[in-house]
Amino acid sequence: MPRLRALQPQSAGGSPAGDASPIDPQQLREGAEELLVRKLRSRSLSLSEARLVLRGYERESSRLDPAVIDEVIDDFCRRGYLDDAILAGQLVTSGVERKGQGRVALSRALAQRGIPRDVIDAALDELPDDDADRALEYARTKARSMARLDGDTALRRLMGQLARRGYNGSVAMTAAKAALSEVTSGRPTSGVRFVESD
Structure with missing residues (x-):
């Protein structure tokens, strides 16, 4: 990196108050x-x-x-201190691994950082085409907390969360339904269990 030098504040006894000479x-x-x-x-x-x-x-x-x-x-x-392609790759990786974002959200995040469209497209092309898998994985982490809600409300809320992470409507719907189905299957439909007596 360029050699760093501390910027010195102008001392009171520095240049005269009326000095209009331009900075070097x-x-x-x-x-x-x-x-x-x-x-x-x-x-x-x-x-x-x-x-x-x-x-x-x-x-x-x-x-x-x-x-x-x-x-x-x-x-x-x-010198390699600025590189939009490397930055885009890092942001995509971080968005997928830490935030569970889909392509739409990733594209929007990169555009907000001023990264050109062609660089964004190239970074997203490096992603495996597994938005559906990532959406389902994310939906599974949230579905358990919605188990007490009625089916329509849980589905609507989970789809909203997926949409905010950049998953399109059909991907969000499929992932939300699958995750909620997994949570409800295997548990009894009522809180009462009947046990056979001898």
């Missing part, structure tokens, strides 16, 4: 790069997000020229 462009660029590095240490950024960080950077009323922003972005890409 190289200092401005270095300050912007340091800010971007700090952001990247806490969270991966898409190219679009990194560009927004650089556009918003201001020092002594000076901002980076668009051409300089492009140079910084290109430099960070060459």
